[in-house]
Amino acid sequence: MNFILEATVKAVKHLYNTDIAAADINLQETRKEFEGQVTVVTFPFTKFSKKSPEQTGADIGTFLQDELVDVTGFNVVKGFLNISLADSYWIKQLYTEILPDNFAVAVPNGKKVMVEYSSPNTNKPLHLGHVRNNLLGFSVSEILAAAGYEVVKTNLVNDRGIHICKSMLAWQKFGEGETPESTGMKGDHLVGKYYVIFDKEYKKQIEELKAAGQTEDDAKKNAPLIKEAQEMLQQWEAGNEAVITLWKTMNNWVYTGFADTYKKLGVSFDKFYYESDTYLLGKDIVDEGLAKGVFFKKDDGSVWIDLTAEGLDEKLVLRSDGTSVYMTQDMGTAQLKYNDYHMDKSIYVVGNEQDYHFKVLFTILNKLGKDGAAGLYHLSYGMVDLPSGKMKSREGTVVDADDLMEEIEQKAKDEAEKRGKIDDFGEDEKANLFHTIGMGALKYFLLKVDPKKRLLFDPNESVQLEGHTGPFIQYTHARIKSLLRKAKITGNNISINQLAVEERELILALTQFPGIIQTAAEGYSPAIVANYVYELAKNYNKFYHQCPILSLEDEVLKQFRLQLSAASGKVINKAMKLLGIEVPERM
């Protein structure tokens, strides 16, 4: 649509002798109830045209129609100039822009972006909240890559600390040598089981101490189990061989389990960082900050930054005993990542409960003048809530990621078998399809919502397969493929003179795809792609119902509609890939 913008700039210059930038022109899709396909909002021009919005629109419209052969007409409603483009223009768009293989393939922009996501703790299996994180991180990576970035996907694994010691201790005390092999349990679930056991036994001890007269706070501190866990953490830090061996063993169980879950989710990483390697980093940055006067030291030796001028608080960056806190590590890790990759942007996909932490972290790195600090971004997403409220692992109200995927595949299976269209599929083929549809439903459900909003998930209603859903879009694709199996595309560059409304609207929707990718990349929002591809599928379905294809006598028109169908199928496929969703040939 650049040619409309350029001509409008020219029109304004010519008519009103005023210079405007193309980027300042508000160009939008014409609403369905008016004639035309693109609309220029002309209200802002009245400032210098000194005429009514109607007259201004009419002036510019006339100019455009004289200037551009593809503009066949216009109408003006208040400050809206609705422009009609020739059918030949849209047909040309299909053949010269949309159908070629390089449609919506961005030229590399020479910039590198790192996306950190998932970042699990190694003491329990992944749950629904992690699922949202993983899908967001993966999809945003795909979108950025499609927008021309070189993308590095990283996972910062929280593999050390008191939480994993709790699981280790409980396993040592109550595990009786259980292993994933001996129990047949997935490694992460087995370790999670002992995390729960720890909590149960710990609570028991707290109650006992309270019964013996201690206050709740004292009991929490004095319970033997928590003391043992803290001791174990110290031994770990001291490099105690037995503790390290146990730690490695149990973490490996978890990694095997995670790998399985990641595979089912369809997410992947280019680089893993482990906190056991990074938790001591950052102290040199503390020194640097002190030298630069960005940080200050209190009498007890602790180091702080004063961010009250930025509307934040004073924040601790190093303990008085010289050990690291979360912030210290994250400063160090940011530096490590930058040293490794020298990326232009660095995205952290982390829940909104850490908004404050990242605000402080980024402010610090900017104040220190660190390279890459300007490119830091916290992709903050809302919590996933159940109808009963927040998920609480200790209260057993978490929705486990593996269970969830299994349930949804089961539902996809029930629905598919009910419809009986794939009875000739082999067993593997069926299993594959159920996974595709189930994951399509789940991923689409989680990704269609604006990341920053909290998300309500009702496990009882599970995920819908009809309406505004992933399977709706997958179905549209499968139907296009079915069509293309029955009739072959023979020619290219077929010329027809006139378009049906549905055809024009479908082409219009297709042309928007590259812009959608850019917008989604700028906003780090898979939801934009998700809502677009739904609109596109609806447009196709409308066309499909309204316009006959296979039964057509007119071979030229038939070929055109087949080409249009093929183009739609391709864009649906590409858009869904950006969401990490596969589309089937049949379903």
Place this chain on the structure above:
RNA sequence: GCACUUGUAGCUCAAUUGGAUAGAGCACCUGACUACGGAUCAGGAGGUUAGGGGUUCGACUCCCUUCAAGUGCACCA
């Protein structure tokens, strides 16, 4: 208490970043060529955009305020 975020149809979500009569899906009602694949399509009903004030040609969108919900305010991560 302070800070940040959110509030749109009964429910789940949109709204081209300040533009036209606020749009979809689910659920509810009515229809569709003897199915080019009905996981589809067409139509109906459903709204004081949480309440109030302001800014301007124009506000779901920006500002102020009240209310409600969520999150954060550790020498935890």
